[in-house]
Every structure is written in C-alpha cells, then in structure tokens.
Amino acid sequence: MNKNNKPTTLQPFPEEPHMINAASFSLPELGKWHRKASSKLGIMTEDLRIIVCGYDILKELVQTVDLGQAIYLFIKHRLPEKRVSDLLKCIIVGLNYPDIRIWPIAAVALAGASGANCGAALSAGILGFESTMLGVFAISNATCFLDEIQNALDKGVALRPFLQEWLKSGKTAYGYGRPVFKTDERVPAVLKAAQNLGFGNGKWLSLALEIEKILGEEKKLIMNYGGLIGPLFKDIGFTRQEVTTFSNFLPIINFLGVFHEHAYGKSPIFPLSCQDVEYSGPPPKD
Amino acid sequence: MTKKIKTAIWHEKSLEANPFAPKESYLYGENYFRNVVSNHTFTELSFFTVTGKKASPKQRKWFDVLLNLGANPGIRDESTRAAMNCAVAKGPPINSLLVGLLARSGENRGGRWIEKVMDNLTKAFQDKTDLPDFAPFSGLGMHFGAPDQRAIAAVEFLTAKKYWGKYSEFLQKSAGKENPVLLEGIIAAGFLDIGLTPVQGSLLFLFSSGPAYIAFALEQWELGYKEFPAFFGEEGFSYNGPTSSSRETK
Numbered sequence: 112m113n114k115n116n117k118p119t120t121l122q123p124f125p126e127e128p129h130m131i132n133a134a135s136f137s138l139p140e141l142g143k144w145h146r147k148a149s150s151k152l153g154i155m156t157e158d159l160r161i162i163v164c165g166y167d168i169l170k171e172l173v174q175t176v177d178l179g180q181a182i183y184l185f186i187k188h189r190l191p192e193k194r195v196s197d198l199l200k201c202i203i204v205g206l207n208y209p210d211i212r213i214w215p216i217a218a219v220a221l222a223g224a225s226g227a228n229c230g231a232a233l234s235a236g237i238l239g240f241e242s243t244m245l246g247v248f249a250i251s252n253a254t255c256f257l258d259e260i261q262n263a264l265d266k267g268v269a270l271r272p273f274l275q276e277w278l279k280s281g282k283t284a285y286g287y288g289r290p291v292f293k294t295d296e297r298v299p300a301v302l303k304a305a306q307n308l309g310f311g312n313g314k315w316l317s318l319a320l321e322i323e324k325i326l327g328e329e330k331k332l333i334m335n336y337g338g339l340i341g342p343l344f345k346d347i348g349f350t351r352q353e354v355t356t357f358s359n360f361l362p363i364i365n366f367l368g369v370f371h372e373h374a375y376g377k378s379p380i381f382p383l384s385c386q387d388v389e390y391s392g393p394p395p396k397d
Numbered sequence: 398m399t400k401k402i403k404t405a406i407w408h409e410k411s412l413e414a415n416p417f418a419p420k421e422s423y424l425y426g427e428n429y430f431r432n433v434v435s436n437h438t439f440t441e442l443s444f445f446t447v448t449g450k451k452a453s454p455k456q457r458k459w460f461d462v463l464l465n466l467g468a469n470p471g472i473r474d475e476s477t478r479a480a481m482n483c484a485v486a487k488g489p490p491i492n493s494l495l496v497g498l499l500a501r502s503g504e505n506r507g508g509r510w511i512e513k514v515m516d517n518l519t520k521a522f523q524d525k526t527d528l529p530d531f532a533p534f535s536g537l538g539m540h541f542g543a544p545d546q547r548a549i550a551a552v553e554f555l556t557a558k559k560y561w562g563k564y565s566e567f568l569q570k571s572a573g574k575e576n577p578v579l580l581e582g583i584i585a586a587g588f589l590d591i592g593l594t595p596v597q598g599s600l601l602f603l604f605s606s607g608p609a610y611i612a613f614a615l616e617q618w619e620l621g622y623k624e625f626p627a628f629f630g631e632e633g634f635s636y637n638g639p640t641s642s643s644r645e646t647k
Contacts, residue, residue: 133417141417146399212628214486218496221479226504235479235496242488244622290622291629381628383473 123282124255164188186353194308195347202340205301207365215239219366223374236366247358253286253341254354257315271325286338287326297336305343313346425449447597456591459560463587466551467602469609476501477613484614485622497610501603506581512599514585518564528571536568536582547580562590
C-alpha cells in the first residue's frame with residue numbers, strides 16, 4: 112500500500128505468488144532436495160554437451176534456428192512452426208523504437224549517461240519496462256482482461272454490457288487506450304504482419320478486435336500494442352506467465368542501442384535547472 | 398568431496414532435529430539476533446558487517462555523516478530521474494529503488510567513481526603525485542559549472558567536528574580554483590580516513606542513497622506520468638541521424 116492506502120500491486124489482476132525459496136518448504140521436502148535441483152529446460156553434461164529440451168544445441172541448433180525460434184524453445188520447451196517464430200520477430204521489432212522520452216527508455220539513457228555499466232543500465236530499463244502503464248504487466252494484464260471477458264461470455268453475458276460495466280467500475284481496460292497519444296502507430300503495422308502470417312482469424316485476436324470496436328464507440332479507446340500482442344500471444348498458446356517472461360525480452364534490442372548511444376555520448380540528457388522543480392513541501396529553513 | 402561455502406562472516410547453529418532451521422546465528426562470532434541487533438545502530442552494524450571491525454565512537458559518527466552526505470543525490474540527478482521514470486510508468490515500486498541504485502552505480506560520480514577516486518587518492522598520496530592529474534577521477538571538479546556548494550558546506554562542519562584525516566586534507570590541498578573539491582570527493586577521502594577500502598567505500602556509498610530513491614519514487618508513483626516532464630511536444634529532443642535517402646545499407 113502507498114500513503115493514500117491504494118494498492119501498489121498489479122490490480123485488477125495480481126500475479127499468482129510463486130514461493131519456492133527453501134525457507135518455505137517442510138523438513139521432509141528439504142531432506143529430499145538437500146543439495147539437489149532439477150531442470151526440464153536443460154543442462155551442460157559432463158562431456159560438455161549443452162542440452163536444451165532434448166536438443167544438443169551446438170550440434171543440432173546453432174546453424175538452424177533463428178532468434179524467434181530460440182526464445183520460443185527456451186520458454187515453451189519445444190521448437191515453434193516457422194510462422195510463429197516469424198510472428199515473434201515481428202512483435203519484437205515492432206516494439207523497439209529508440210525514443211528516450213519514453214519512461215523506461217529514459218531510465219536506460221540516464222543510467223548510461225551516469226556511467227553505469229551496460230548490465231546495470233539494461234537492468235534499469237528492464238525494471239522500468241515491468242510496468243502496468245506500458246510494458247510487461249500492461250501486456251500480461253491485457254491477456255488477463257481477455258480471459259475475464261471470455262469467462263463472462265461463457266456465462267452468457269453479452270460483450271457490450273460487460274465492457275460498459277467494467278468501465279463504469281473504473282477498472283482499466285488493459286490493452287486499450289494509450290498515455291500521451293491518441294493512436295498507436297505500431298498496431299496497424301504489426302496487425303498486418305500477423306494477418307500476412309495467417310494469424311488474422313485467431314480466436315483471441317478476433318475477440319480483441321471486437322472489443323476495440325465497442326471501446327472505441329463507448330469511450331474512444333484505441334487498441335494499443337499490448338492489446339494487439341496479448342491476444343496474438345494467446346493465439347500461439349502462451350500462458351500468462353509465459354507472456355510475462357517473454358515480454359521482458361521485447362525492448363532489449365532498443366535498450367542496447369540507447370545505452371550504446373548515451374553511455375558514450377557527448378551531451379547530457381535533458382538536464383534540468385533548479386527552477387524546473389516545483390517545490391510544495393514545508394518552507395526551507397537555513 | 399562436497400564443497401561448502403567458505404565464510405568468516407556468518408555462522409549458524411541448527412536445531413537438533415532440523416539441520417535446515419537455524420537455532421542461533423552469529424556475525425563474526427557474535428550472536429546476531431540475541432546481542433548484535435539490539436546493541437548497534439544500523440550504521441555501526443553496516444560498518445561491522447562490511448569490515449569485520451567495530452567502529453570506534455569517532456569512526457561511527459564520522460561514518461554516519463559521510464553516509465548522510467551521500468544519501469541524497471537530489472531530485473535532478475540522473476539516478477533519481479531514472480528511478481522516477483520507472484515509478485511514473487507504474488511498475489512495482491520496488492523496481493524504482495533498484496533502478497535508482499543501478500543508475501548510481503556508474504563512473505559519473507556514482508559508485509564506481511567513488512572507487513576510482515579512492516584508488517587515485519591513495520596512489521597520489523603515497524607516490525606524492527598531483528591528484529588533479531587523475532581527473533575525472535580525482536574527487537575534484539565543477540558541479541554544474543560552478544564550485545560545489547554542497548562540498549563547501551560539508552567541509553565547514555567536517556573540519557569543525559574534526560571529521561578530517563590525512564586523505565581529506567590531501568584532497569583539499571590538491572584543490573584549485575579550476576578544480577575545487579566535490580562533495581563525492583570528500584566522501585571518498587573520508588571513507589579512506591575511517592579505514593574503508595575503495596571497494597567497500599564505493600558499495601557503501603551506493604547503498605546509502607536507497608531511502609532517497611524510495612521517497613522520490615513513491616512521490617512520483619502517486620503523482621503519475623501526467624505530472625512528470627517527459628518532453629513530448631517540446632522542441633528539446635531531435636533526431637540527427639541518417640534519413641531514408643542517406644542511410645547506410647551495408
């Protein structure tokens with residue numbers, strides 16, 4: 112809770128707790144796992160082979176898989192069909208735009224300008240991108256919003272009254288609307304790419320487009336990037352947790368470029384004077 | 398042979414019936430939860446934990462002041478602004494603290510700067526060389542194009558309270574009109590004077606600013622992005638890279 116007693120969790124869709132630190136386990140479980148761990152993802156074997164989900168990565172994958180396939184493999188534990196990895200590439204490229212006025216990107220640039228290492232600046236951007244207004248939780252919450260709607264539809268509630276009630280209650284329609292701007296230039300470009308790859312009629316994308324039509328009429332809300340890629344992720348079978356994990360990768364390429372430019376740049380980033388700060392606290396005492 | 402974690406810092410005795418559950422915990426041999434935590438201030442405990450040595454009363458007070466000096470980079474500092482940028486985007490507030498610390502870890506008067514300055518102060522003092530030659534890691538320089546008024550205020554009370562040692566003195570004597578003492582330089586010199594190594598000093602410096610990021614980030618978290626300068630619609634940000642006709646293709 113913050114000082115106004117408002118929750119700082121990711122309402123209305125708080126994440127499921129994942130508590131698997133050793134201190135949360137009972138003695139018999141700890142005894143079973145003492146000095147042990149397991150992985151379904153992969154291992155470096157004693158003869159120095161790198162196994163990922165049954166593939167010998169150096170012998171079988173190095174020359175054959177692309178970046179989209181590799182990311183999918185590491186998260187879903189199987190290789191995707193080509194059009195899925197092509198879609199992932201489109202989604203990644205579509206999100207990487209290097210404007211340092213955007214909040215998490217500003218964090219990368221400011222950290223880089225402060226002489227932080229690339230790892231630190233990159234981490235600052237990733238942490239900043241893990242937000243509900245844009246970025247990771249905005250995207251995963253967009254998938255939760257779709258689930259909530261589908262549950263209601265399954266119970267026989269009509270879409271328009273559900274959305275009207277949702278807006279009336281003051282809840283965020285994740286995936287729709289955008290801070291600062293009234294349109295989202297990324298949506299038509301990546302939607303077209305998705306349609307070209309054969310994802311235009313997916314169950315979740317179709318629902319999302321239907322929602323956009325109603326929210327546009329009701330509150331002039333447009334589909335944002337999370338509102339587009341959330342249902343696309345669902346149509347290719349990503350769970351909420353997989354969406355959350357994968358989405359952290361989305362801005363990385365851009366963050367690398369922004370760090371590289373501003374860490375080694377020649378000018379400061381939006382320096383502010385003392386007069387650019389509007390003070391409203393107790394009167395200063397000398 | 399199964400390897401164990403080697404440490405001279407932390408020891409735990411387990412419950413007899415449960416080797417995972419600690420019965421007693423010791424920091425450098427002293428019972429942590431029974432004695433250490435109730436008999437030390439947080440500053441004393443930080444010094445003890447990091448160095449393994451108990452600070453003398455004077456060292457403790459001096460260390461306290463040095464940490465306070467570094468505890469707030471100000472609202473306009475890049476690190477604070479990175480933390481606030483994270484906050485207004487409405488992520489988990491804990492991310493903003495981490496972002497602030499990450500952004501202050503760097504070479505521009507951040508954690509790594511402190512380490513380099515402490516290293517260079519030691520070298521210049523021992524070798525009797527000119528400290529300004531180590532710029533920008535000398536602890537000297539201008540602050541926003543002017544002598545650092547924060548440093549001037551700090552020197553006044555540090556010298557009055559005799560929180561002043563050979564490295565602090567050396568720093569001040571090395572200063573000139575064009576390269577006056579910086580606040581972070583005073584902190585670096587003070588850390589050496591109370592016996593911290595450069596690495597210890599740099600990490601403790603970074604660690605000290607946590608509460609400032611917490612305050613600034615929570616304030617902006619509540620105010621939200623609409624109240625925060627993002628420079629959209631202003632003329633301050635421009636693109637001067639290649640155009641579609643001048644871009645390189647290979």
